[in-house]
Amino acid sequence: MTRKAGGRPPKHTQFKKGQSGNPKGRPKKSTEERDRSAFDILVDKTLTITKNGMTQEVSVEEALEHKTYQAAIAGNRAARREVLRMISKREQALAKRAKPRARPIELKGEMDPDNANEALLLLGIAVKDPQDFGPNDTYDRLKLEPWAVQAALSRRRGGAKLTAKEVSEIKRCTREPEHLKWPRGTEE
Structure with missing residues (x-):
């Protein structure tokens, strides 16, 4: 295909006035794609981190939880509250999944x-x-x-x-x- 001077393509390859170059239009996004927020997409990503000299893949969510845990240990009050919420949420989820036990758990050794x-x-x-x-x-x-x-x-x-x-x-x-x-x- 050769171009005319001035940078325009030949007339026979151009779309006629009022005719779309994409007659079917832009493809619609699936409902799954539309309902996902930017945060959802970010949380689904994985990161490669080095911990104790070993590289490992972790989700962004795990990395954020670990960072929050470290901030809580360092004394950040908001992070402490968040860690307590995470612990409470985990305990509730475990309680829902747990089967009733026939006998109570006995601690061996004394804890002070x-x-x-x-x-x-x-x-x-x-x-x-x-x-x-x-x-x-x-x-x-x-x-x-x-x-x-x-x-x-x-x-x-x-x-x-x-x-x-x-x-x-x-x-x-x-x-x-x-x-x-x-x-x-x-x-x-």
């Missing part, structure tokens, strides 16, 4: 709700320290998870720089201190 160590272990903020401190050591020693320490470090705004003693204490109490990113001006 006032024990901070048990709370840290339960929330995944800390793990038991595998190091053996000898037969005379009666304490349950814990190491903090790097993400929890990182959250605490990132909440430091302004203020004095960390001292060498503070840095060594943080490293001593953290499970994998080499993964921490230190605030500016901190000398390791």
Whole structure:
């Protein structure tokens, strides 16, 4: 097909006045496509993240829930409320699906709700320290998870720089201190 000077296509290939180039019109969207919001489309996507050195695929919804959980642990009140709503919603869903039990659940061992160590272990903020401190050591020693320490470090705004003693204490109490990113001006 050759074009005339001026950039117009030959007359025989042009549509006649009043005639559409697409006689059937624009295809209609399915009802499923029309009813989906931009948020629905976004939540259906997956992200590739690196967690503890391993890459994995997670949905945007999972990533948002994880971020909300981290914000709640870091002290964000709105995030705490949201996590409590998520827990409540999950408990209700589990209760609906659960079959009635013939006998009540018995807890083996005593749990002390006032024990901070048990709370840290339960929330995944800390793990038991595998190091053996000898037969005379009666304490349950814990190491903090790097993400929890990182959250605490990132909440430091302004203020004095960390001292060498503070840095060594943080490293001593953290499970994998080499993964921490230190605030500016901190000398390791």
